[in-house]
Amino acid sequence: RCHDLLGTPICGACRRPVEDRVVHALGKAWHVEHFVCAKCEKPFYGHRYYERKGLAYCETHYNELYGDICFECN
Numbered sequence: 001r002c003h004d005l006l007g008t009p010i011c012g013a014c015r016r017p018v019e020d021r022v023v024h025a026l027g028k029a030w031h032v033e034h035f036v037c038a039k040c041e042k043p044f045y046g047h048r049y050y051e052r053k054g055l056a057y058c059e060t061h062y063n064e065l066y067g068d069i070c071f072e073c074n
């Protein structure tokens with residue numbers, strides 16, 4: 001409750017207050033280590049991510065699932 005009053009963001013993954021570095025993505029707040037690729041569950045740690053249908057993906061898995069650009073020949 002007190003966290004709500006202080007306006008501490010709540011992590012969208014673990015539902016606990018984010019005390020230090022917060023990532024704002026997909027309309028939620030996340031611990032940096034809890035904002036992960038929906039496929040491989042690796043944290044992005046500030047790296048680029050790709051959003052689709054409310055989920056975040058690393059470049060590899062976004063392309064694997066939705067990409068229409070071939071890595072081999074573009």
Ligand SMILES: [Zn+2]
Nearest residue numbers: 011014031034
């Ligand atoms: Zn968290």
Ligand SMILES: [Zn+2]
Nearest residue numbers: 037040058061
């Ligand atoms: Zn991934």
Ligand SMILES: [Zn+2]
Nearest residue numbers: 070072073074
């Ligand atoms: Zn190709």
